[in-house]
Amino acid sequence: MIKKVVFWVVTIIVLVFVIGPLLWIYLTAFKAPEDIFTTELKSLVLFAPTMDNFSRLFTAYPFWMNLANTAIMSVVSTAVVMVVSVFAAYSFARWNTGGGHLLFVTISTRMFPGVVAAIPFFFMFRNMGLIDTHLGLILLYVYFNTSFATFLLYGFFREVPKELEQAAMIDGYGRMQVFRRVVFPLILPGIAVTTVFCLIWSWNEFFYAFLFTRRVARTVTVLISSFWGSIEVQYGPMAAGASITVLPTLLAAWFMQRYIIRGLTFGAVKG
Amino acid sequence: MAEERTSRLGNGAQALEGGRKPTIWEVLTSERYFKWTLLIPLLLLLGAFMLYPLFYCIYYSFHEWGMQGKAIFIGLDNYRAMLYDKGFLLAMGRTFYVLVICVAGELIIGLALAMLWHRDFRGQNVVRGLCLLPLLVAPLVLSLLWNFMLEYDFGAVNQILDVIGLGKVYWWSPKLALYTICMITIWQWFPFSTFVLLAGLRSLPRDVFEASRVDGASQIYTFRRLTLPMLSPLIMIIIVLRAMWLIRLFDPLYGTTRGGVGTELLDWTVYRTAFVYFDIGYGSAFAIFSLFLTILICALMFRQLMKALGVIK
Numbered sequence: 001m002i003k004k005v006v007f008w009v010v011t012i013i014v015l016v017f018v019i020g021p022l023l024w025i026y027l028t029a030f031k032a033p034e035d036i037f038t039t040e041l042k043s044l045v046l047f048a049p050t051m052d053n054f055s056r057l058f059t060a061y062p063f064w065m066n067l068a069n070t071a072i073m074s075v076v077s078t079a080v081v082m083v084v085s086v087f088a089a090y091s092f093a094r095w096n097t098g099g100g101h102l103l104f105v106t107i108s109t110r111m112f113p114g115v116v117a118a119i120p121f122f123f124m125f126r127n128m129g130l131i132d133t134h135l136g137l138i139l140l141y142v143y144f145n146t147s148f149a150t151f152l153l154y155g156f157f158r159e160v161p162k163e164l165e166q167a168a169m170i171d172g173y174g175r176m177q178v179f180r181r182v183v184f185p186l187i188l189p190g191i192a193v194t195t196v197f198c199l200i201w202s203w204n205e206f207f208y209a210f211l212f213t214r215r216v217a218r219t220v221t222v223l224i225s226s227f228w229g230s231i232e233v234q235y236g237p238m239a240a241g242a243s244i245t246v247l248p249t250l251l252a253a254w255f256m257q258r259y260i261i262r263g264l265t266f267g268a269v270k271g
Numbered sequence: 272m273a274e275e276r277t278s279r280l281g282n283g284a285q286a287l288e289g290g291r292k293p294t295i296w297e298v299l300t301s302e303r304y305f306k307w308t309l310l311i312p313l314l315l316l317l318g319a320f321m322l323y324p325l326f327y328c329i330y331y332s333f334h335e336w337g338m339q340g341k342a343i344f345i346g347l348d349n350y351r352a353m354l355y356d357k358g359f360l361l362a363m364g365r366t367f368y369v370l371v372i373c374v375a376g377e378l379i380i381g382l383a384l385a386m387l388w389h390r391d392f393r394g395q396n397v398v399r400g401l402c403l404l405p406l407l408v409a410p411l412v413l414s415l416l417w418n419f420m421l422e423y424d425f426g427a428v429n430q431i432l433d434v435i436g437l438g439k440v441y442w443w444s445p446k447l448a449l450y451t452i453c454m455i456t457i458w459q460w461f462p463f464s465t466f467v468l469l470a471g472l473r474s475l476p477r478d479v480f481e482a483s484r485v486d487g488a489s490q491i492y493t494f495r496r497l498t499l500p501m502l503s504p505l506i507m508i509i510i511v512l513r514a515m516w517l518i519r520l521f522d523p524l525y526g527t528t529r530g531g532v533g534t535e536l537l538d539w540t541v542y543r544t545a546f547v548y549f550d551i552g553y554g555s556a557f558a559i560f561s562l563f564l565t566i567l568i569c570a571l572m573f574r575q576l577m578k579a580l581g582v583i584k
Binding site: 007010014015019036038039088094109121123142143150174221238242245249252265 | 388467
């Protein structure tokens with residue numbers, strides 16, 4: 001009995017600790033400045049909700065445009081990444097192409113510190129006029145998502161039994177047909193999970209977006225970070241922007257519970 | 272000649288009649304080359320996006336270049352200067368310090384919660400689902416959020432501490448700031464350890480634990496001698512993966528201290544040198560150094576990781 005009480009007390013404390021800050025974003029988003037900058041604990045929780053932050057965010061800042069930028073770049077880069085990595089992962093999983101070395105090289109790109117790529121790309125992009133363009137950032141996102149996606153898909157492809165493919169080959173299917181008609185349908189859940197993960201990585205990305213965009217291609221994370229200026233900090237619009245930006249990832253986290261650990265460990269732990 | 276080719280190409284080329292040359296498509300999808308065909312896009316991408324930056328970064332690191340004029344070749348001077356650069360060495364030490372604190376904190380909390388939640392209880396899916404939420408939220412947004420919540424006067428945390436009677440805390444003072452950043456990072460990532468270890472606990476064989484219980488082993492003994500050793504491959508995975516992420520910590524700094532009050536970490540130093548002071552050569556040397564550091568750390572633990580990932584046996 002005491003054990004049960006302790007169990008629930010600890011669990012609830014942990015939950016408050018985890019969820020509290022996330023809820024705080026939403027609470028702050030609906031607060032007027034005087035409720036944000038108050039030293040009275042009561043009015044931190046009990047306040048008259050207002051939509052001012054949102055309306056200021058929508059009118060005074062290019063929020064929707066920046067959000068659209070993020071969405072466009074996430075979707076396009078993810079599409080490219082998936083085409084490249086589905087084929088590559090199939091090759092690695094079925095034939096162990098390159099004897100594990102190539103796969104090692106692939107995963108090691110993900111371990112490269114972002115700055116190693118940032119410096120050369122910055123000057124290359126500057127010469128090619130790709131700074132502050134959608135294309136430039138899409139290329140960078142393709143670069144940093146491909147190795148991850150290949151690895152995650154690799155795990156899913158390995159679960160497809162070889163015998164199925166051999167049976168199909170005996171029935172007279174060519175390699176391309178086997179892939180399209182036998183393997184691809186079996187791998188669809190894996191493709192869905194990998195796609196969502198790539199979308200989230202690009203969606204949340206800040207470092208490259210911060211270095212490589214200015215105005216035209218600015219992403220929403222960079223916009224939100226700009227509210228934390230050196231002169232004044234605009235917590236209201238910041239929270240309003242964050243509350244909308246974070247929503248898709250929160251939904252994904254909730255609905256993909258089963259796959260999150262698998263994704264974050266590059267497929268090493270099935271979760 | 273034709274027969275030889277047909278037999279070598281196998282399935283894909285069997286349909287060929289007589290001595291007709293196979294089309295490119297047939298060669299590409301033939302039994303022999305198909306695996307390489309599938310890899311072409313990836314190899315092109317790796318060549319362009321991995322080798323090119325690596326080459327240029329190494330090239331710049333041997334030069335002095337301030338974005339204008341010609342780069343001057345200075346050999347190993349950048350690397351030599353780096354060894355005497357107090358700021359850089361401090362940043363490196365700090366990065367390791369943060370790495371150790373965060374990994375240790377995440378593992379301890381993670382393991383404790385994994386042991387706690389390794390059972391069936393009502394609402395377990397809700398509890399687990401809620402705990403996963405911070406993992407996928409943008410680190411930058413979270414750092415701004417914590418920056419706000421830990422503000423001295425108006426921050427929610429300080430006000431709660433004040434009411435409880437613990438008094439307000441200067442979270443961003445030079446003394447505490449580094450630990451505050453560790454705390455934020457641990458807060459976001461402890462669920463990762465928890466859930467990896469939960470998955471591990473679930474896959475452990477039950478009969479061993481049954482046997483040790485029958486033999487009258489104490490719970491602490493069972494934990495130390497059975498649970499912990501069996502979880503060690505997973506703990507290794509957590510350490511390697513987290514070390515990889517932590518060595519590049521950038522977003523939490525940007526949202527909070529911006530490298531001030533004694534919180535400058537490795538990646539921030541590189542960023543500042545290359546993109547604020549535009550000392551490209553020196554910055555490149557830093558970047559190359561930090562790359563080797565990452566590779567070194569990973570090489571030490573990589574076999575474990577690759578084994579766990581099933582790449583090697």
